[in-house]
Amino acid sequence: MATTIEVEDTITVGALAERLMIPVSKLIAELMKNGIMATVNERIDLETAQIITEELGLDVEFKGKSTDSPIPQRVKPKGGTAAVPRPPVVAVMGHVDHGKTSLLDAIRGSKIASSEAGGITQHISAYMIEHNGRSITFLDTPGHEAFSAIREHGAQLTDIIVLVVAADDGVKPQTIEAIRFARKAGVKILVAITKIDKDDADPNRVKQQLSEQNLLPEEWGGDTVVQEVSAKTSKGLNELLDMILLMADMEELKADIDVPASGLIIEAHVEVGRGPVARALVEAGVLKPGQFIVAGHTYAKIRNLESSKSEPLKQAGPSTPVTITGFKSLPEFGDEFRVVKDERSARSQADMTARENHKVSNRGITSNELLRIINRSNELKELNIIVKTDVQGSLTSVIDSLKALNTEEVAVRIVGSGIGSITENDLRLSKASNAQIYGFNVNCASAVRQQAVRDRIELRLYNVIYELIDDVKKELEQLLAPEVIETETGTLVIKGIFNTTKTSIICGGEVTKGKLVTPSYARIERNGKKLMTAEVTNLKRGPTDVNEVTEHEMCGISLRTPAKLELQIGDRLIVFTKEVQERHL
Ligand code: GDP
Numbered sequence: 001m002a003t004t005i006e007v008e009d010t011i012t013v014g015a016l017a018e019r020l021m022i023p024v025s026k027l028i029a030e031l032m033k034n035g036i037m038a039t040v041n042e043r044i045d046l047e048t049a050q051i052i053t054e055e056l057g058l059d060v061e062f063k064g065k066s067t068d069s070p071i072p073q074r075v076k077p078k079g080g081t082a083a084v085p086r087p088p089v090v091a092v093m094g095h096v097d098h099g100k101t102s103l104l105d106a107i108r109g110s111k112i113a114s115s116e117a118g119g120i121t122q123h124i125s126a127y128m129i130e131h132n133g134r135s136i137t138f139l140d141t142p143g144h145e146a147f148s149a150i151r152e153h154g155a156q157l158t159d160i161i162v163l164v165v166a167a168d169d170g171v172k173p174q175t176i177e178a179i180r181f182a183r184k185a186g187v188k189i190l191v192a193i194t195k196i197d198k199d200d201a202d203p204n205r206v207k208q209q210l211s212e213q214n215l216l217p218e219e220w221g222g223d224t225v226v227q228e229v230s231a232k233t234s235k236g237l238n239e240l241l242d243m244i245l246l247m248a249d250m251e252e253l254k255a256d257i258d259v260p261a262s263g264l265i266i267e268a269h270v271e272v273g274r275g276p277v278a279r280a281l282v283e284a285g286v287l288k289p290g291q292f293i294v295a296g297h298t299y300a301k302i303r304n305l306e307s308s309k310s311e312p313l314k315q316a317g318p319s320t321p322v323t324i325t326g327f328k329s330l331p332e333f334g335d336e337f338r339v340v341k342d343e344r345s346a347r348s349q350a351d352m353t354a355r356e357n358h359k360v361s362n363r364g365i366t367s368n369e370l371l372r373i374i375n376r377s378n379e380l381k382e383l384n385i386i387v388k389t390d391v392q393g394s395l396t397s398v399i400d401s402l403k404a405l406n407t408e409e410v411a412v413r414i415v416g417s418g419i420g421s422i423t424e425n426d427l428r429l430s431k432a433s434n435a436q437i438y439g440f441n442v443n444c445a446s447a448v449r450q451q452a453v454r455d456r457i458e459l460r461l462y463n464v465i466y467e468l469i470d471d472v473k474k475e476l477e478q479l480l481a482p483e484v485i486e487t488e489t490g491t492l493v494i495k496g497i498f499n500t501t502k503t504s505i506i507c508g509g510e511v512t513k514g515k516l517v518t519p520s521y522a523r524i525e526r527n528g529k530k531l532m533t534a535e536v537t538n539l540k541r542g543p544t545d546v547n548e549v550t551e552h553e554m555c556g557i558s559l560r561t562p563a564k565l566e567l568q569i570g571d572r573l574i575v576f577t578k579e580v581q582e583r584h585l
Contacts, residue, residue: 087318160190436457483582522557
């Protein structure tokens with residue numbers, strides 16, 4: 001029986017050797033054999049550990065300690081005794097085209113949806129509105145499935161999820177996905193049935209479908225708040241905002257303000273003339289210009305602190321979305337930020353995180369990659385790619401979506417990635433690694449483009465993410481070995497052998513089953529045992545060449561053989577055709 005070892009998501013090489021009771025050098029050697037250069041203190045993930053252990057012939061089963069929820073639960077600041085009420089942070093989620101953007105626009109009173117590329121919100125942004133003298137912060141979470149990575153973060157940031165369901169379309173896969181996220185993240189759901197102005201709106205059907213997802217509307221005796229709205233006529237919008245505030249009151253949302261400010265980075269990009277620009281959400285404390293903040297591997301002396309309307313702010317309290325400039329380099333989406341006392345501690349804390357990140361990326365090899373290395377004999381075909389995008393959030397999404405395309409046979413290998421325009425550096429990297437360049441929402445100077453043409457570098461720009469993913473998928477499909485479908489057509493029993501050379505046989509016989517056709521192949525069998533496979537080059541009925549011979553007919557047959565074979569009377573030819581079919585991922 002297998003011994004069970006409980007581990008966290010990752011384990012150091014040293015600790016694993018200890019648990020397996022084998023010398024660490026043996027484990028390191030086995031890892032090396034599999035292409036992983038790891039030292040004693042480096043961490044490998046659970047599945048890698050499992051695979052390596054099996055390779056070592058040990059019967060051990062690994063069990064994760066923390067497998068419960070795929071969404072890491074962030075503990076939101078609850079606030080101590082000095083806590084004050086804070087505005088709710090609301091995310092709008094739902095199926096694509098169900099009206100999330102239109103609803104947010106109607107609430108905000110602007111018109112973004114129509115100008116969006118592909119009509120899909122491409123990166124998260126946040127803004128605050130006032131309703132009845134109180135504030136509500138909305139996160140504009142992306143809608144397309146390619147953004148599930150961002151959406152997972154979205155769920156963690158929020159107090160309330162407004163689940164948008166179009167009255168004319170009902171509950172769809174992404175609606176269910178959003179419900180799942182909300183539940184896993186422990187976030188309250190409020191349902192907005194949108195597009196009720198439409199003729200074919202059927203809110204009752206939607207309520208029925210919601211009940212099937214265990215979201216029983218209040219009016220049907222359940223505890224799910226459901227509000228019917230129209231972004232077009234604004235009907236129900238005030239009521240929706242009332243409901244959000246009511247729910248917030250019930251949740252008693254509070255945060256400390258007399259602590260050093262902290263929060264989360266929700267988006268980051270580079271702006272010409274402004275350098276790295278980060279959007280962030282303050283969760284506790286009061287953030288002010290001039291303060292030093294650390295976010296992941298970088299830090300800033302806050303140069304500009306702006307509201308979601310790009311107005312300068314003197315301070316920003318809990319639940320306020322802000323724009324921050326002054327970072328030394330781009331912080332990452334999902335990084336926590338916090339105020340520290342001076343530049344020295346900001347720099348040293350950022351450096352420490354950078355070093356840790358480096359360690360993590362050194363550990364770098366996931367079980368999938370390992371499997372691919374182990375299976376390298378099966379000739380994994382890789383497509384080298386360089387990805388450039390406008391903001392960190394979309395880079396994460398693009399990379400995640402591309403990685404999701406990988407199979408054991410073909411895989412995307414990201415040899416370079418970054419934020420910003422496509423440059424000559426990218427071309428150099430492309431040439432060095434034979435990589436295609438994909439840009440999302442970025443530009444490319446015409447000189448660079450011309451150079452790419454001259455160097456025959458594949459350089460493609462997109463502003464709709466799934467078109468990019470689709471094109472990469474097509475490229476990968478080209479790498480897939482085509483599938484050969486063999487179809488048996490008939491059997492011939494040999495009655496006469498006329499000529500045999502090293503590479504051919506001319507013989508004759510009777511079709512006892514099915515029919516023979518050309519072009520085709522023949523498996524030559526004697527007493528049920530396969531001797532070889534040959535190619536059928538010609539069929540004759542009497543003196544005439546034919547394409548087909550049917551059951552019970554006699555015929556002559558010419559075969560091209562890979563080696564000399566002395567055929568015997570009574571041998572059988574199982575004749576089959578081969579059809580080559582393109583494969584899809
Ligand atoms: P998203 O993908 O969920 O962000 O959806 P959009 O906000 O882009 O909306 C998708 C389509 O539905 C657009 O053509 C909108 O004009 C339309 N739409 C959104 N809300 C309403 C509404 O309340 N009434 C009507 N009639 N159309 C709407």
